Amino acid sequence: MLISESALRTFTQNVFLAMGCSDEHAGLAADVLIQADLRGIDSHGVARLVGYVRLWEKKRINPNPNITIVHQTPTTATVDGDAGLGLVVAPFAMRLAIEKAEKYGSGWVSVRNSNHFGIAGYHSLMAVEKNMIGFAMTNASPLVAPTFSNERLLGTNPICYAFPAGNYPPVVVDMATSAAANGKLEIAQRSGKQVPEGWIQDANGDITTDPHALKKGGSLLPLGGNKEHGSHKGFGLSATVDILSAVLSGANYGPWVPPFVAFLEPPNDPVGLGIGHFVGAMRVDGFRPLDEFKANMDNWIARFKSASTVDPNQKVIIPGEPELEAEADRKKNGIPIVDAVWNDLKGLAVKFDSPLTP
Amino acid sequence: MLISESALRTFTQNVFLAMGCSDEHAGLAADVLIQADLRGIDSHGVARLVGYVRLWEKKRINPNPNITIVHQTPTTATVDGDAGLGLVVAPFAMRLAIEKAEKYGSGWVSVRNSNHFGIAGYHSLMAVEKNMIGFAMTNASPLVAPTFSNERLLGTNPICYAFPAGNYPPVVVDMATSAAANGKLEIAQRSGKQVPEGWIQDANGDITTDPHALKKGGSLLPLGGNKEHGSHKGFGLSATVDILSAVLSGANYGPWVPPFVAFLEPPNDPVGLGIGHFVGAMRVDGFRPLDEFKANMDNWIARFKSASTVDPNQKVIIPGEPELEAEADRKKNGIPIVDAVWNDLKGLAVKFDSPLTP
Numbered sequence: 270m271l272i273s274e275s276a277l278r279t280f281t282q283n284v285f286l287a288m289g290c291s292d293e294h295a296g297l298a299a300d301v302l303i304q305a306d307l308r309g310i311d312s313h314g315v316a317r318l319v320g321y322v323r324l325w326e327k328k329r330i331n332p333n334p335n336i337t338i339v340h341q342t343p344t345t346a347t348v349d350g351d352a353g354l355g356l357v358v359a360p361f362a363m364r365l366a367i368e369k370a371e372k373y374g375s376g377w378v379s380v381r382n383s384n385h386f387g388i389a390g391y392h393s394l395m396a397v398e399k400n401m402i403g404f405a406m407t408n409a410s411p412l413v414a415p416t417f418s419n420e421r422l423l424g425t426n427p428i429c430y431a432f433p434a435g436n437y438p439p440v441v442v443d444m445a446t447s448a449a450a451n452g453k454l455e456i457a458q459r460s461g462k463q464v465p466e467g468w469i470q471d472a473n474g475d476i477t478t479d480p481h482a483l484k485k486g487g488s489l490l491p492l493g494g495n496k497e498h499g500s501h502k503g504f505g506l507s508a509t510v511d512i513l514s515a516v517l518s519g520a521n522y523g524p525w526v527p528p529f530v531a532f533l534e535p536p537n538d539p540v541g542l543g544i545g546h547f548v549g550a551m552r553v554d555g556f557r558p559l560d561e562f563k564a565n566m567d568n569w570i571a572r573f574k575s576a577s578t579v580d581p582n583q584k585v586i587i588p589g590e591p592e593l594e595a596e597a598d599r600k601k602n603g604i605p606i607v608d609a610v611w612n613d614l615k616g617l618a619v620k621f622d623s624p625l626t627p
Numbered sequence: 628m629l630i631s632e633s634a635l636r637t638f639t640q641n642v643f644l645a646m647g648c649s650d651e652h653a654g655l656a657a658d659v660l661i662q663a664d665l666r667g668i669d670s671h672g673v674a675r676l677v678g679y680v681r682l683w684e685k686k687r688i689n690p691n692p693n694i695t696i697v698h699q700t701p702t703t704a705t706v707d708g709d710a711g712l713g714l715v716v717a718p719f720a721m722r723l724a725i726e727k728a729e730k731y732g733s734g735w736v737s738v739r740n741s742n743h744f745g746i747a748g749y750h751s752l753m754a755v756e757k758n759m760i761g762f763a764m765t766n767a768s769p770l771v772a773p774t775f776s777n778e779r780l781l782g783t784n785p786i787c788y789a790f791p792a793g794n795y796p797p798v799v800v801d802m803a804t805s806a807a808a809n810g811k812l813e814i815a816q817r818s819g820k821q822v823p824e825g826w827i828q829d830a831n832g833d834i835t836t837d838p839h840a841l842k843k844g845g846s847l848l849p850l851g852g853n854k855e856h857g858s859h860k861g862f863g864l865s866a867t868v869d870i871l872s873a874v875l876s877g878a879n880y881g882p883w884v885p886p887f888v889a890f891l892e893p894p895n896d897p898v899g900l901g902i903g904h905f906v907g908a909m910r911v912d913g914f915r916p917l918d919e920f921k922a923n924m925d926n927w928i929a930r931f932k933s934a935s936t937v938d939p940n941q942k943v944i945i946p947g948e949p950e951l952e953a954e955a956d957r958k959k960n961g962i963p964i965v966d967a968v969w970n971d972l973k974g975l976a977v978k979f980d981s982p983l984t985p
Contacts, residue, residue, distance in 0.1 A: 342732030344702050345913030373731050374700030379914045402871075417941045418934040430867045432874075440870070442863035448856060465855050474937030492850060492857050497823050498806060499850050505800035505946045506864075508931075509788045512798065513760075516790075516923045517914045523930055540926060555703030556737045556875045565874045568898060572881055573866075576776040579832030583775045588863045 270611050271603035272627045278303045280614070280625050281315055287621040288325050289332035290354070298356035301387040306604045309595030312452025313388045315606070319613040321354065321385070322620075323531035330354055330384055336361045344373045347518050348380045352543055355386030359405065359546050363392045366550040367399055374555035379518035382542035385409070385529050389429035390443040390592070396431065396550035397439045400559055403431040404549035408514045408521075410528040413447045413507060414488035416500045419474035421488045422524050425450055426510035431589075433553065435563030437570045441589030446507040447489045448500075454480050454489070459609075467494030513547040520545030628969050629961035630985045636661045638972070638983045639673055645979040646683050647690035648712070656714035659745040664962045667953025670810025671746045673964070677971040679712065679743070680978075681889035688712055688742055694719045702731045705876050706738045710901055713744030717763065717904050721750045724908040725757055732913035737876035740900035743767070743887050747787035748801040748950070754789065754908035755797045758917055761789040762907035766872045766879075768886040771805045771865060772846035774858045777832035779846045780882050783808055784868035789947075791911065793921030795928045799947030804865040805847045806858075812838050812847070817967075825852030871905040878903030 278299050285295035298321075306314030324330045334353025338346050346365055350358035362378040369376025386392065389405040396403030409424025425445040432440045445451075449468040457464045457480035464480045471477045472486030483489065491503025515522035520541045527535035527544060553562045576585045599605075606614070606627075618625035636657055643653035656679075664672030682688045692711025696704050704723055708716035720736040727734025744750065747763040754761030767782025783803040790798045803809075807826040815822045815838035822838045829835045830844030841847065849861025873880035878899045885893035885902060911920045934943045957963075964972070964985075976983040 340913075340915055342910065342913040345732035345909060347914045374703035375733055375735055377733055377909060377913075402875075415931060415934060415943045417936050417938065418943050419937050420935040422931060422934055430863075432870055440866065442867050444857075444860040444863055446860075448851070467856050470937075492860055493806070494856055498825050498852055498856070499802075501944065501946070502802040502804075502850055505788075505802055508798065508946060509800050512790055512924070512927065516920060516927055517760075517911070519915055519919070519923075522923070522927055540923065551703060551735060552700065553875070555698075555700040555735075556705045557698055557877055561877065562874060565877070565880070565898065566870070569870065569874055569880055573773060573780060576773060576780055577778040578775050579777050579828075580775065585773045585776050586859065588859070588866060 270606045270608070270627055272606055273603050274303060274307060274600060276626060277306065277315060277604055280618070280623060281318060283623040284318060284322065284617055284621055287623065288322065291333065294354070294357045297360055298354050301356040301360070301391050304391050305388045307596045307599050308388070308390065308592035309599070310388050310592070312450065312455065315614060316610045317385065319617060320529055320531070322617060324384065324529070327531045329527070329531070329535070334358065338365065344369050344376050346378045348378055350380055350383035350543060352382055353384070355384045355407070355544070355546065358383040359386040359392045359548060360395065362546060363395045363403070363405070363548045363550065366548050367396055367401065370401055370550040370552050375549065375551040377549040378547070379513065380546040380548070381515070381518035381520035383520070383544055383546055385544070386546055388443065389427045390431065390441050392548055393429045393431035393441065393443070394439065397433045399550070400433055400554070401550040401552050403429070405429045405546070406510045406514055407546040408511045408526050408544055410526055411524045412451060412483065412489045413491055414470065414474070415504045416491060416496050419470065419472060419488060420524070423507045423511060424526060425489065426507040428506065428510055432566060433563065434566040434570060436567050438593050439589060440566070440570065440587060441592065446492055446503055446510060448492050448494050448503065449489065451489070454483065467498070510547070515541060515545030517547065518545045628964045628966070628985055630964055631961050632661060632665060632958060634984060635664065635673060635962055638976070638981060639676060641981040642676060642680065642975055642979055645981065646680065649691065652712070652715045655718055656712050659714040659718070659749045662749050663746045665954045665957050666746070666748065666950035667957070668746050668950070670808065670813065673972060674968045675743070677975060678887060678889070680975060682742065682887070685889045687885070687889070687893070692716065696723065702727050702734050704736045706736055708738055708741035708901060710740055711742070713742045713765070713902070713904065716741040717744040717750045717906060718753065720904060721753045721761070721763070721906045721908065724906050725754055725759065728759055728908040728910050733907065733909040735907040736905070737871065738904040738906070739873070739876035739878035741878070741902055741904055743902070744904055746801065747785045748789065748799050750906055751787045751789035751799065751801070752797065755791045757908070758791055758912070759908040759910050761787070763787045763904070764868045764872055765904040766869045766884050766902055768884055769882045770809060770841065770847045771849055772828065772832070773862045774849060774854050777828065777830060777846060778882070781865045781869060782884055783847065784865040786864065786868055790924060791921065792924040792928060794925050796951050797947060798924070798928065798945060799950065804850055804861055804868060806850050806852050806861065807847065809847070812841065825856065868905070873899060873903030875905065876903045
């Protein structure tokens, strides 16, 4: 099933409007989701729309949040998202970081009382448009066990760094800090395939390749997979995301992060408010003239693109390249939607009496 | 061979003085190396002293650098290390970042024209002492191939995040962005053991467990090991370190980073000055009251320390814990020095007519 960007955008916007979001918030939230679909990150696009709706139905998402700055210095702030959509709370925080960076060189905002913010890359790229370096990260529902543990204590806690370049497109490092993102697991589940060793463990902490192990009490593994291969580093990165996003802002951290799925209740002993994000922006020309930086970035990219390769048919991929290729294709040819997601969207179309055509 | 902290410190300081460093710089450089040895990071302590001396003999290290700020805003700066020891240039940069953070909430300093800065954790912890969150990273001699390449284009490019806690010691995530640090490879080489698959590839890009493969044209692998296990993430992190440290400051990046070993000449077509670092500091109370943050950090640490474990004898390790355990032991019992390093130090004792006793 292929659907045009504009049709999917209008539908998504209408769903957020039907939830009671303002025009501005509905447009922004839809834009974050559609960008994910355009960029080929299907797990974080409209596939999640029904999830946001279900959380709203459970009154765990506030469609009209009063987003406030609760603490700040010239270059730092904590924002309270008032239980709003992360899709609008995170852009608010990034706009604040950019304003601070415009005045003082850099800006850093920790966010509490938010919800799932979509793809980290969307928020980082807001800074890149202003010739800044963008940072974005978020904690998430606990699915990942620390090294040596069989307990789910961390989310897939993504981290994103985005850098403007000159003639080349921006370099965008946007990655889960687990060995594999949950979306990859879902693909294996649908296709009935086993997953590689090092992605997941069973409830006892034994190695497994069963993509359904998570549902049987298993857990995802941090980037690295096991200690010998550096999983303590993946754990350390994930911990960093959790601390900057939640311990610093006063959100829930570790196993207290409320689940994204509406059928699981949040812990009844919260240690903070909602989930947490952390975003930042640094002006490139706070360090060196912008044209010099961009020229060096282009040279950096060119050198890595021309690296000698193991397989002559597989070039080195610059972080951010696959997303741009997907975007070019999908803007032209439409966005592919798998059947399960299409059925969810059709359900929303009925629920909100909102037309949806491929 | 065990040597006391004070004897090793005095000897190291004397070597730097003999190189022509000022009292202040010799004391500081020695402190950075001794802290590495105390914290159990033997590969980055006095084991490297002979390396710094050889670079100085080749006039690639300036013992009396005029370290300058070449560009700045209220919260950002680029520092030129004047080819000095990274061991003194990086602390200069971190002091500047801390000063900026004291005034404006955060401070970020990119560094060019420097040399190897020792352990990243030393510099991050300078911020923690001021109740700030500390960031430190550096690029390094190219040993690591990007995903899909068999060419050494990146260093082991370490990254460190350090967070103050309350009753617990600070959380310090200090990690090479390669699957294994070069030091671990050296241990395998000395002991004649094979290394795990996923650490290293041979010159053709084929999997190998030979710890000597690097000398035969092989390369280290990014964290993750291969694409299936997320090596594109390790590559992305390493690229981030390279860009923030060198493209942002005007240092050499990628394959142009000058080698640490004096027997290899730097590339004759440099793209910048020396090697690059990036350090930063953010005031915790720029986001929320310090006591609230510390109480939450303690709760975070306590929860992860008490996590259910796969092996009852192997608890979850909080980042920074092993280093603190080593420090307690070594401050009391002395610092172990392997024979090869002891012989190097004896050589330096003769060269500089400086007494060294265990």
